[in-house]
Amino acid sequence: QKLCGVPFAELEYYTPPGHLVNLKSRAQLEEYIFIVTHWDTGTDVMDIMDFRRQHKTFYTKMKVSKENIGRRTGHHLRYLAGSNGKKVFCRYGKRDESLMYISVDLLYDALFEIHTLSGHRAWHSTKKIANLKYANIPQDQIKCFVETCPVCSSKKAANLKRQKIGLGEEEETT
Secondary structure, three states: OOOOOOOHHHHHHOOOOOOOOOOOOHHHHHHHHHHHHHOOOOOOOOOHHHHHHHHHHHHHHHOOOOOEOOOOOOOEEEEOOOOOOOEEEEEEOOOOOEEEOOOHHHHHHHHHHHHHHOOOOOHHHHHHHHHHHEOOOOHHHHHHHHHOOHHHHHHHHHHHHHHHHHHHHHHHHO
């Protein structure tokens, strides 16, 4: 019932739609129902431990995920600080820090915040800071953002202008 969103009484007539990844046919649904109904009791032929051992991969694949999405991959949901209970999809980093996956529509805002708070540093410094908080911001996106930053562009133009003036003065004095 949790998996399909269909009452248990109507499961007999339910045919799963083709877009479900782990449940594509009526046979898979019947196997899932069999596994779920015998998970805590076992069958006449097998005791509980043998039954669970035989069906473990199928059961974990079909289980409805709640908080801990991937034990081995480290994917999980966590509450976003200051968001009144909003949850975000995350993964654990190399040092067991929780790194948030960011959607494409929030990518610009995140890069803007990181880049301006870091003092308009170069792309590699911005990437280091982004990697502390986010799991999926590509290096090319960061490079492109820093190259098109209006503040950085004006600083770069002013530096080039100063260098040209400095070179021109040196040539005149020699």
